[in-house]
Amino acid sequence: MFTPSQHDVRTFFCEAWRKQCAGEPLSPMDTLAAEWIARHPEYHAELSDLEAALTAVYTVEDGQKGRTNPFLHLSMHLSISEQCSIDQPRGIRQAVELLAAKRSDLHAAHHEVMDCLGEMIWASQRSGQPPDPHAYLERVRSRATR
Template sequence: MFAPSQEQVRRFFCEAWAKQQAGQPLTPLEAQAADWIVQHPEYHADLADVDVALAAMYTVEEGRTNPFLHLSMHLSITEQVSIDQPRGIRAAVQALAQRRGSLHEAHHEAMEALGEMVWASQRAGQPFDGEAYIERIRMRAGH
């Protein structure tokens, strides 16, 4: 399993954004990241300077979303949907996107469900429940 460090994740997003802004070729994963970054202009300043990004702290008290966590979750859900893992996630996210009229908004709702399920799994000391995760997304889609 690939488990990048916080620094590697932050460098990846900053470099993908810099390459996209400069019109340089992107790897497929960088292109996916850049597509999500474009949809989040509120994060552009956070990604503009890698040294600042590496030093930044995103605390609950600040009331700011960690852009690197948020973008990582977009990439995770994009990957889940592309390989339909857990099985049924593709249809659930597509149904939610149709109901909301936006894949982006569907991702944000799926992120909430994913976060809730990870928290519940960690709190209970149990494995992640993929079926319950998909069911939460289906419920949001009205199914």
């Protein structure tokens, strides 16, 4: 399993954005990241300063005040995109597509799926059990059908 460090993740997103802004060639993963970054102009300044990005500290309290961790947020977009591309857990692609159609917006749907993904991770950490992909999928389906 690939386990990038915080430094690796932050460098990846900052470099993908830098290349996009400079008109440089992008890898397929850079392209996907740059597409999600483009949808988040509130992160552009932070992603444009690699040195500051590497030393920035994001706390739970910051999130409660509306300052989200752009690297976590963008990583979740990439995770959901990858889950949909390989349909893992099986059925997630259809559930996300249904939610996107219901909201008329893939981006808004991703943000709802992020809530479900975050709940799954939180429950796993709290219980000490592995993440439950079935409960996660059911949460997404529930949002898509209500």
